[in-house]
Amino acid sequence: MSSKYKILIVDDEPLNIELLSVYLRDTYDILTAYNGKDALEKVQNESPDLILLDVMMPNMNGYDVCRTIRKEFKMDFTPIIMVTALTGKADHQKGIDVGADEFLKKPVGKFELDKKITSLLRIKKMHDDLLTEKNTAYHYLDYVGVLVVVLDLDYRILRINKKGIDLLGYSSEKLIDREWIESFVPISSVNDVRNHYDGLASGTIKPYRQHEFPVIINTGEERLFRWYDSPLLDNAGNTTAILISGEDITEIKKAEKQLKEYAVQLERSNDLKELFTDIMRHDLVNPLSLVKSFTELLSEMESDDYKKELLENINEATGKLISMVDDAAHLAKLESVDDINFVKINIYSIMADVVNGFMNQVHDKNIGLKIQAEKECYAVANPMIERVFVNLLSNSIKYSPQGSTVIIDIVDMVDKWKISFIDQGDGIPDASKASVFERFKRLHKVDIRGTGIGLAIVKRIIDLHKGHVAVDDNPEGKGSIFWLTLKKDI
Incomplete structure (x- = not known):
């Protein structure tokens, strides 16, 4: 396919066409037409890049051809040079009125012809490039x-x-x-x-x-x-x-409105949750504490063994109910907290205090209890970590058989401490290990009654510490190892 510009030469005199063709054929592809009708067919079928148009032709003159190209064919940017022997101002004005770009006087000289064609084709190229860029931009706009x-x-x-x-x-x-x-x-x-x-x-x-x-x-x-x-x-x-x-953004705005409404409802729900937590902690625990106190007083005054036993059962049940309410309120508070403060603590010192608080239960079940750790184990933690130790040690003692041993093992893991509570109880099935820290999940439902909240509290506190907590089987026979990690104070 030729890369040359196409130039249409229109003249009813073959010698004129031959002369212009000799001037141009080495540089351009040449099309020819000998009358106006033939010229219009060539314009429609060949789309020339420039037209050299004679004015004086029979049947359809150059003015009519030019007017048709501009008005009917809508080819506003195809350069048209009128080649004419007419030199009057009126003739030139008529050519301008119908859309001609330039005029050449017959006979045409090669230098002047080359100069006019080169100038008009350069302008046409600039227009075509702009049109291409415009069409490309519109094409991209269609796909944004x-x-x-x-x-x-x-x-x-x-x-x-x-x-x-x-x-x-x-x-x-x-x-x-x-x-x-x-x-x-x-x-x-x-x-x-x-x-x-x-x-x-x-x-x-x-x-x-x-x-x-x-x-x-x-x-x-x-x-x-x-x-x-x-x-x-x-x-x-x-x-x-x-x-x-x-x-x-119609749907976005609707979603934003719904989200704001939900946030208001959530805030109200949180307020109700806080209110309910306070009610549990104060309005429920206070009367339960009174019931427990009066039951203990009546038990001390009672001499009948059967009645005394009934009062002790009431006292025990009331104590467990107080513990359950306290645990539930504490978990509700923890779930509304995202950040906590940390201080430097000695894990061994806190653990020793926790162990002392369980010595009566240890003696009642004849359980051995050992702490395997250095005397100074400093970690970065919140004081609420003591509740984790209390819950895990309480479970270890509660689920351990008479005469067994509970071990608390604190191991240095370079940048953290691994704290393990090792018991010799019944253990936990593998299928239940993943859910044991979910609230209200209590695996041992026979003989021992629990609230099912304690391990959920443990999990939440360790999460706030960015640590890990899990349960494994005790490799030394039956039983479980509940372990957690805390960041060291380095």
């Missing part, structure tokens, strides 16, 4: 995910991308040249939108300033858009059009 519209200074639609057509729900033919504000902006927003566009056109409003207003689509529904607009300027800096681009 936002509505893009070009408005003239009367705010009529000059161009709209495919996304915009889809969002508005109209065909391209029904959108082009429609007045944007009157057609698509709700009455309540018309003044604000018009003032915004006027400000963009005059330069009093900065481009790309975000704003929001709704648009009415073909169904009559209002859709809210977030807009980023800018003026389009010519080489002299004058505004020639306005480019508006909008993103449909």
Whole structure:
């Protein structure tokens, strides 16, 4: 395929065509026509890059050919040079009126011909390049995910991308040249939108300033858009059009509203949760404590063994109920906390105090209890870690058989401490290990009654410490090892 420009030479004199062809054939591809009708067929079928057009031809003169090319064929940017023996001003003006770009006087000289053709083809190339860039830009605009519209200074639609057509729900033919504000902006927003566009056109409003207003689509529904607009300027800096681009945020705004409503409900729910926690801790524990105190007093005064046994059962049940309420309230508080403060603590010292608090239970079950650790094991922790030690040691003692041994092992793991509570109880099935730290999960339902909350409290406190907690089988026979990690104070 030839890369040369195509030039159409139109003249009813074959010798004139032959002369111009000799001048040009080494540089250009040459097309020829000997009358106006033939010339118009060549223009339609061959799309020449430039036309050398004789004026005086029979049946259809050069003026008529030029007028048809410009008006009917809509070929505004194909250069047309009229080659004529007519030199009057009226003849030249007539040629300009029908769309001619240049004039050459017969007989044509080669130098002048080359100069005119080169100049006009250079201008045509610049136009073609700009048109290509424009078409490429419009092509890309069709595939962006936002509505893009070009408005003239009367705010009529000059161009709209495919996304915009889809969002508005109209065909391209029904959108082009429609007045944007009157057609698509709700009455309540018309003044604000018009003032915004006027400000963009005059330069009093900065481009790309975000704003929001709704648009009415073909169904009559209002859709809210977030807009980023800018003026389009010519080489002299004058505004020639306005480019508006909008993103449909209707669903986003609905979601934001629902999220805000949910946040309010959640805050109210948290307030109710705090209220319920306070009620449990004060309004329930206080009367239960009174019941326990009076039961203990009656038990001391009672001499009948049967009645004394009943009072002791009441006292034990009340104590467990107080413990359950306290655990539930404590867990509720922990679940509303995201951050805690840390201090330097000696794990061994705290553990020794915890062990002393269980010595009566240890003696009652004839259980051996050992701490395997250095006397100084410093960690970074919150004082609430003591409750973790209390819960895990309580479980180890509770689920250990008479005469067995419970071991507390504290091991240095370079950057952290691993603290293990080792018992010789029944152990925990593998299928239950993953859920044992969930609240209200209590695996031993026979003989021993528990609240099912203690291990959930342990898990929550260790999570707040960014540590780990888990349970393994005791490799020294039956039983379990509940272990946790705490960051060392280095």
